[in-house]
Amino acid sequence: MESPSRARSVLGRRSVLRLFAAVPVAAALTSACSSAPEEPDPLVALAAAAKSDAQLAKAIAQAHSGLADTAGEVAAVRSEHAAALEREVDRVNPRDPEDPPSVPEPAPQQAPSSAGTATKALRDALTGAQDRAAQLVPGAEPYRAGLLGSVAASCASLREVLG
Template identity: 60%
Template sequence: MELPRASLSVFERRRVLRLFAAAPAVAVLAACGTESDEPDQLLPLATAAKADAALANAIARTHSGMSETARELAAARTAHATALQREIDRVAPRDPEDPPSVPDPAPKKAPSTAGAAADALRTAMRQGQQQAANLVPGLPGHRAGLVASVSAGCASLQEVLG
């Protein structure tokens, strides 16, 4: 026994409606499935920024002639680390009870001479600038802007150090 043509179209419409109703659920599952288990690309930048700030603070405590410049550099790199940490946490929210995803670096010891200390800061800024610049092309727009700002900030700090 064949069903009349009108009843087939009702069944087809119901099937289409079910597919449309299920589409949001499928989209959510697909989005969840594409989340990467790899560490955030910004973690090494934030870790380096914190380490640079610790080095600069150690130099500020050890070499009085460089203390003002080193403290300014430490403040700038701390701001970089904070902005990067904020972006990391925005993408992968964490429980406020958990420690930050970017740990504080081990205490740093300043180089023994002012010349070596200045060289260490220049090297750190050059590496930070290059590390950020290399990452920019592979990032989405909003993250690329943040990382490019960090790169530009490190380049500016290199100029301050001479």
């Protein structure tokens, strides 16, 4: 015969303990499946800036013959940065080939009218790119940290070439 205390309880002590043990698992599962929007990949903005910098450098190379070689090199390197960053974005978040590119193409750029202003514009763009990439390194996964560090170092080197 059951004791009166057990007869009154719908849930036994073991059932209550199992219920409490299952709460953290249920909480983890529901939070993992939440539909909260994820933050955008910070490398998308860096890749877009690299494409924009390459456009600016190409425009400067065409408008100022004295800067053509240097600006052409900046354009080539920043295009490489954009491609490497975009590949990393697509590696982490694979996209359907039918979808548009993960990094949109920038609007066409016009070169500043004077060579001095053009050089300053390139220098400022490279400084900004270096700073943004370097800021992301500490919180990045190892591979991404290496990629970001390479972009930052490359921008610093290009800035030195500009003088």
